[in-house]
Amino acid sequence: MQRKYIPLAVFFVALLLLLAHLGARMTAVPAFTFAAEQKRIFLTFDDGPSTVVTGQVLDVLRDEGVKATFFVVGDRVGGREEVLRRIAREGHTVGVHSQTHVYREIYASDEAFLRDVSACAETVRKVTGVTPRVYRFPGGLGNSRRTALLREQGYRVVGWNAVCGDEEIAGADAETLLKTSLSTARGKDTVVLLLHDSAHRRATAEALPSIIRSFREAGYEFCAF
Numbered sequence: 001m002q003r004k005y006i007p008l009a010v011f012f013v014a015l016l017l018l019l020a021h022l023g024a025r026m027t028a029v030p031a032f033t034f035a036a037e038q039k040r041i042f043l044t045f046d047d048g049p050s051t052v053v054t055g056q057v058l059d060v061l062r063d064e065g066v067k068a069t070f071f072v073v074g075d076r077v078g079g080r081e082e083v084l085r086r087i088a089r090e091g092h093t094v095g096v097h098s099q100t101h102v103y104r105e106i107y108a109s110d111e112a113f114l115r116d117v118s119a120c121a122e123t124v125r126k127v128t129g130v131t132p133r134v135y136r137f138p139g140g141l142g143n144s145r146r147t148a149l150l151r152e153q154g155y156r157v158v159g160w161n162a163v164c165g166d167e168e169i170a171g172a173d174a175e176t177l178l179k180t181s182l183s184t185a186r187g188k189d190t191v192v193l194l195l196h197d198s199a200h201r202r203a204t205a206e207a208l209p210s211i212i213r214s215f216r217e218a219g220y221e222f223c224a225f
């Protein structure tokens with residue numbers, strides 16, 4: 001190449017690099033927009049473990065390839081250690097709900113509250129070897145002081161913004177639970193769905209496959225805390 005053409009060549013190379021850069025940016029924009037719009041659902045199960053229902057829920061989650069979060073009651077673990085171990089072993093998150101689930105004891109004082117939290121955490125740790133890091137208030141009876149106490153202990157406090165209705169609607173069947181899940185989650189890009197896996201929630205386990213498929217069809221990604 002003649003010397004006088006070198007600046008011209010440098011100019012064209014720079015131009016090509018600039019265009020490639022802009023092109024990359026243009027293709028990156030839709031990808032970023034997609035990530036921002038990704039809809040997510042967290043399935044959260046309270047009040048277990050139970051022998052039959054938790055097992056059914058775990059079977060469905062395994063078959064559907066979905067991870068969930070279980071807020072357990074420490075006093076219900078005795079005799080069901082293997083169920084709790086299965087929750088942890090299959091990659092779900094185990095969180096603290098309470099040791100006793102007896103509101104007047106749990107919320108009697110700050111000391112009683114923290115004692116309840118650490119008793120449940122200790123039960124989980126002893127059985128699974130995992131130290132729980134997420135917490136859900138029994139009865140949703142949180143306040144800012146209790147939340148601050150939990151944060152000092154390193155917990156992330158998890159509420160909910162949609163329900164399946166297994167607690168709210170007496171005797172709800174699987175179809176009602178599906179409809180309630182969809183109607184209470186409507187319009188929300190991030191859904192934290194409240195479900196229960198305690199012993200009498202057979203309809204919840206029965207509704208779970210259709211709940212998972214409906215949210216999947218609506219474009220939701222399943223997440224655990």
Ligand SMILES: [Zn+2]
Binds near residue numbers: 046047097101138139
């Ligand atoms: Zn509860």
